[in-house]
Amino acid sequence: MDVRHLSVFVAVAREMSFTRAADSLLLAQSAVSTTVRELERELGVELFDRSHRQIRLTGAGEELLTRAREVLEQMREIGEAVSTAATELRGAVTMGLMTGVDLVDVPGLLGRYHERHPAVAVQLRATGLGSSGLVAQLERGEIDLALLAVVDALPASLRGEVVAASPYVLVVPGTHRLADAEGVTLAMLEGESFVDLPPGYGSRRIVDDAFAHAGVSRRVLIEVADLSTAAAYVPQGLGLAIVPRFAALAASSGSGRPFADPAPRMPVRIMPLDDAVPAFEVSLAWSRRRPLTAAAQGLVDLLRTELLP
Structure with a gap:
């Protein structure tokens, strides 16, 4: 038994006529009759009662019709899925x-x-x-x-x-008391003002949690809406910034060099933090x-x- 047998059987059951089923399938009536007979022999049952003027489904035929329709629908869905996978995404x-x-x-x-x-x-x-x-x-x-x-x-x-x-770094003005420090901890930043993102941003939460875990308070003087611009406020003396390294480098002309400015007032230093601030x-x-x-x-x-x- 294959899909062809089931398709022919369903067509005959739908039309209740071998002739009309043959027409709908574009097959010869003899081919349709032969296919149904093959299916009956394989299953060992009669699927149609042919003793009347119009054929009727037997009990076995009714049961097969329900299951055959399910199988054919599943085969249609499989075909559509495979066809979709092989065609251009839209x-x-x-x-x-x-x-x-x-x-x-x-x-x-x-x-x-x-x-x-x-x-x-x-x-x-x-x-x-x-x-x-x-x-x-x-x-x-x-x-x-x-x-x-x-x-x-x-x-x-x-x-x-x-x-x-990306790891977090500290951005400080070149004239800051910590600019030449060999290592910086969060405790050394007590009392400093900072530039950071508003609450709700992931980066702000990471830094806030690190300070809270270290038991150090900090004051955010300026809140900016773009992580890549936070460090750009440091050369103007508006506060320090603790940002991911990629953001510090994006705001500067290079690691350890003054920020891009026609007349930079205050070179900056990009420094690693000794504390275990989780990476961004x-x-x-x-x-x-x-x-x-x-x-x-x-x-x-x-x-x-x-x-x-």
Whole structure:
């Protein structure tokens, strides 16, 4: 018994006529009759009562009809799934990003994704609430995936994998009392003013938690909305900055050199911290509750292939 036998049987049961079934299948009536007979011999039962003017299904035929329809529907779904996988991806993907975080080469990755799937539209979306806002958007289904900073752990509703990391450094003016220190601890920063992101951002939470764990208070004098610009305020004497190394280097003209400025008033130093401040980690996250579309899964697969070891 194969799919051909079942297809012919269902056609005859639908039409209640070998002739009409043959016409619908574009087959000779003799071929349809032979196929049904082969199926009956294989099963050892009669599927049609042929003793009347119009054929009727037997009890065995009724049972087979229900199961045959299920099998044929499953085969149709399998065929569609395979066909979809073999054709060009279409649709749209919405990805959430943290502003000012270029630890992951998003333009380059999306360029490679577009080369593979040119028919997919990619929408990038940020939030004014940092990583906590991206988590909320994922949980509400407003975005398909996100690159975000995880401080403790992702909610159980989300899946995530760390794809990049950067250690924290201290940025101080070149004239600061600690500029020539061989090592700096958080305790040595008691009473200093800082430039940082607003509460709710992953980076702010990491630094706040590190100070709290060390039992050191700190005052954030200026809050900025972009991690990459926080260190740029240090040369102006507006405070110190503790930021991931990539953000410090992005705001300067090079490690240990003055920040880019036509007439720099205050060179800065980028210094490692002796305390165990957790690294800034970027995670790729998506929802556990909703299956990814084929287009979104394709982007997740590319990011994991490109970014994970």
